[in-house]
Amino acid sequence: MPAYMIFTREGPVRDEAEMALYSAKNQAAAGKYVSEYGLKPLTFYGAQQVIEGDGPDGIVLLEFPDAEKARAWYDSPEYQDALQHRLKGATYRCAIVEPN
Numbered sequence: 001m002p003a004y005m006i007f008t009r010e011g012p013v014r015d016e017a018e019m020a021l022y023s024a025k026n027q028a029a030a031g032k033y034v035s036e037y038g039l040k041p042l043t044f045y046g047a048q049q050v051i052e053g054d055g056p057d058g059i060v061l062l063e064f065p066d067a068e069k070a071r072a073w074y075d076s077p078e079y080q081d082a083l084q085h086r087l088k089g090a091t092y093r094c095a096i097v098e099p100n
Contacts (some may be wrong), residue, residue: 003067004076008056010091018089025082027059037073056093057099071097088099 014021026033033039038064048055064070073079074094086092 001066001098003064003070003096005062005070006095006097007062007066008093009045009058010093011012011057012092015066015089018085022082022085022089025078029078029082032078033073037069037076038071039073040064056091067096067098 042063044060045058048059059064062070064073
């Protein structure tokens with residue numbers, strides 16, 4: 001069953017240089033992310049139509065074959081290396097969601 005990882009940026013970017021490093025590290029590992037974890041990017045900071053409440057500063061939606069692959073990707077050495085830069089660059093929330 002597919003699983004979706006949702007990242008919401010909760011405010012503006014604090015450090016553009018750190019976010020650029022995060023992006024570069026993820027791009028360098030993109031082939032492995034796809035082949036090993038089945039990562040399929042669905043949207044990166046697309047247009048939002050906020051229906052209720054305050055919308056986040058940005059949304060990233062990723063699809064994986066299942067929740068185990070999603071968690072394995074998040075915990076992978078490559079992503080953990082990149083993650084350190086995202087944590088310095090901006091505040092996010094992240095969740096794995098599975099369909100009912």
